[in-house]
Amino acid sequence: MKLTPSQQRPYQEVGEMLRKLIAQKPYAVGERLPPEREIAEKLNVTRTLVREALIMLELEGLVEVRRGAGIFVLADRATPQAPAAAESACNDAGPFEMLQARQLLESNIAGFAAIQATRDDIRKMRQALELEEQELASGAVNETENGDMNFHLAIAQATHNSMLVELFKQSWQWRENNTMWSQLHRHLDNTHYRKEWLSDHKKILVALIKKDARAAKLAMWQHLENVKHRLLQFSDVDDLDFDGYLFDSWPLDTANGQADLS
Template identity: 70%
Template sequence: MRKTLLPYPLGDIVFAGTVSDGSIIMRSVSQQRPYQQVGIKIRQLILETPYRSGQRLPPEREIADMLDVSRTVVREALIMLEIEGLIEVRRGAGIYVVEHKNPLRIEEVNTHFCNDAGPFEQLQARQLLESNIAEFAALQATREDIVKMRQALLLEERELASCSLENSESGDMHFHLAIAEATHNSMLVELFRQSWQWRENNPMWIQLHSHLGDTLYRKAWLIDHRQILAALIKKDARAAKLAMWQHLENVKQRLLEFSNVDDLDFDGYLFDSWPLAKTDG
């Protein structure tokens, strides 16, 4: 089925083009993740439409409506294009085309991103995995495990006090790792390590995280960690699970706020998110 995008005045640039299910565009992205497919479509429209460096792209809401996808998928697509050097995201100001001499070809995009999940998809997976890890750890943790968690929090506090973003997440990682190790289940520990390694190596996560230039979010997450630890010390499995779930819900919310460039009140998600109340019972 063919979908024709007629000339459409979007922001400062008029997008025009045709996307067909049988075209080379669709063949090249059919096995890719939604944000990659959308990123390729946006990229193709930009490259095929006359523009000048510094021109503003349409708001993400209009792009989402035009391509019939969620706005969070559009956000992840824009992060991909920012990594490529095709656009610049200015928080509160919009999305702008930048001068680029050697953009990636469409057929190179799949190799460049290795079909990695987007950052919000990964956070949802962590939420499901780590909330259950915390629940189990509450029942299994020893005194030595609790000591390791406390040491990780002390490291996190020192990193926060130093006000340095360099190596600022060692305490964060060690705290979550200590909880996984407190399950005394090597498979769960390995699953956690793999998810964290993805986080450290994924260019989209790195790009999104680069926009977090202050320590406010780290202070909020440290408070979350203390609440998780309090539940683990009490061996309250239900409270530990809910505290971890809510912590990662808070992380998603904060990253969405920082990634959004044209609507500071938008709180939509790529996947449905369940607040604390929905996990109760």
């Protein structure tokens, strides 16, 4: 069933406003749009919403985001794209919304896995990290992430709870099938960020080996926080300093303890 305007996600509503902006101005094909910050101010929305809307419009062939150069109009109207029959409704989620969901799910999985993990579970995690290192050494960028996936899967399996494993698998599948996530990854042109994430994975493994549930939970939370900041950095074509998030992460600790993950 097609979403009605009231059912649209925030970034989709902003995308609709951008379409009208391009059509009504009008901006000619090849012309550069205003910077993200100006668009956000004009539409009275956050820059993150603008950023996610631009990813959607890129997929439609309406605009092209050139890092360091700006946002350029490719066509005067978007090319409709019919969703695949098997595509899940969750694929409408933006990449940062997906990351927030993963933070909430996988940080708690890691904390529980620290208590439940066996020697065999730890062995599987070590093997996954070895594969991840081999993939990085090969120099292939975004061609294979089996080590990354295997590591996160091994942590879920270490809970010895089949429902948590299935929840993880489903969330990863949504990530793989999400066209906006794939579009964002297209802008990543080196392996430096994956090396940073490998370092995060090693910190998570140390906490799991020590059976330190709190440290494992915080390490996983921080890892996905690092992923989010890195992707936001790569997706910003105007300025590496952005002025707000659509999906703010809860702090690891607060004065009143309400967001404390312990």
